Amino acid sequence: MAKPATLEKHSHHASDVRFASIERYSSVARTVEILSDPWGFLVLRECFFGVRRFEHFQSLLQVPRTTLVERLKKFTLLGLLKKQIPAGGGARHEYRLTDKGRDLYATMIALLAFGDKWLSGDALPPLKLIHKSCGCDCTPHVACSHCHAEIDPRLVHYRDGPGAGKAARLENRKRSRRASDPTVLERVRPCSVARTLQIIGDRWSFLVIREFFYGVRRFDEFQTRLGIATNILADRLHRLVEQGVANKMLYQEGPKRYEYRLTEMGRDLYGPMLVMMHWGDKWLSEGLPPLKLRHRACDHDFHAVIVCDKCGNELEAREMSFVARYSLPAELAAA
Numbered sequence: 001m002a003k004p005a006t007l008e009k010h011s012h013h014a015s016d017v018r019f020a021s022i023e024r025y026s027s028v029a030r031t032v033e034i035l036s037d038p039w040g041f042l043v044l045r046e047c048f049f050g051v052r053r054f055e056h057f058q059s060l061l062q063v064p065r066t067t068l069v070e071r072l073k074k075f076t077l078l079g080l081l082k083k084q085i086p087a088g089g090g091a092r093h094e095y096r097l098t099d100k101g102r103d104l105y106a107t108m109i110a111l112l113a114f115g116d117k118w119l120s121g122d123a124l125p126p127l128k129l130i131h132k133s134c135g136c137d138c139t140p141h142v143a144c145s146h147c148h149a150e151i152d153p154r155l156v157h158y159r160d161g162p163g164a165g166k167a168a169r170l171e172n173r174k175r176s177r178r179a180s181d182p183t184v185l186e187r188v189r190p191c192s193v194a195r196t197l198q199i200i201g202d203r204w205s206f207l208v209i210r211e212f213f214y215g216v217r218r219f220d221e222f223q224t225r226l227g228i229a230t231n232i233l234a235d236r237l238h239r240l241v242e243q244g245v246a247n248k249m250l251y252q253e254g255p256k257r258y259e260y261r262l263t264e265m266g267r268d269l270y271g272p273m274l275v276m277m278h279w280g281d282k283w284l285s286e287g288l289p290p291l292k293l294r295h296r297a298c299d300h301d302f303h304a305v306i307v308c309d310k311c312g313n314e315l316e317a318r319e320m321s322f323v324a325r326y327s328l329p330a331e332l333a334a335a
């Protein structure tokens with residue numbers, strides 16, 4: 001079986017685990033950290049659905065006031081939202097996505113496409129996406145920015161970028177708790193993005209998945225690379241197997257030894273990871289991406305984009321519309 005994308009060349013001593021683990025803490029992790037806070041995620045999601053006023057966020061999400069104040073402040077400081085007086089005047093402020101915030105659209109769509117494909121069960125996905133420029137129902141794909149071909153992890157080559165080793169962590173480390181509570185994440189709306197975040201939104205699960213994409217398969221190796229406690233690692237691997245992201249396989253008899261491999265579903269997380277990496281590179285790395293990617297299929301450096309499966313063009317928020325296959329409670333939908 002062909003190996004998934006591996007970090008082919010590592011310019012630092014493998015024994016320097018601490019350094020290696022920091023260096024590998026790429027832009028994807030920074031992006032996941034923003035999205036993996038459940039309330040924060042809900043606020044951003046509703047921004048993409050056009051919610052702008054404090055009272056509307058509050059009534060729609062039933063979020064405690066202080067929590068909402070705190071999240072709006074955080075996103076404003078991070079430069080994802082801007083607070084402004086509405087165009088028509090009026091005393092109440094609105095919160096609008098900045099360019100940086102709006103640019104998370106590709107990430108949201110990549111997470112949504114994964115959730116639609118793998119986590120909708122027998123039901124139709126909650127949203128039907130329509131690409132207005134081609135007029136078609138659209139299933140977004142993650143593709144190469146240069147050739148627009150869908151990305152196969154085996155055809156991606158990594159090398160250190162100018163920001164390698166400089167990856168400062170975005171937030172303090174106090175949140176090592178498990179994946180977000182689904183009843184919070186899907187509050188108000190069924191949501192494929194939220195379902196995907198239940199898999200990757202937990203910091204350790206996310207890091208384990210990322211190591212899979214570097215070719216890691218064995219317990220000891222995950223542990224060495226991540227500096228993760230054995231009980232936490234065992235728990236996360238167990239969960240990933242339960243969720244269908246990885247398989248546990250016997251590779252040696254007497255003593256029995258196991259290794260873990262991504263399933264087809266797990267490998268499909270590669271696209272969303274690359275899209276998140278691009279956002280992190282663009283907005284959180286001060287122009288110094290920790291990793292550079294090359295697409296072997298077209299032999300060009302690239303970043304991940306999302307394209308329409310029907311017309312092959314890159315998807316932009318303003319060219320998209322959607323039909324919800326669920327209904328909001330009437331008193332909430334208005335406002």
Ligand SMILES: [Zn+2]
Nearest residue numbers: 144147295298
């Ligand atoms: Zn390409």
Ligand SMILES: [Zn+2]
Nearest residue numbers: 131134308311
């Ligand atoms: Zn299209």
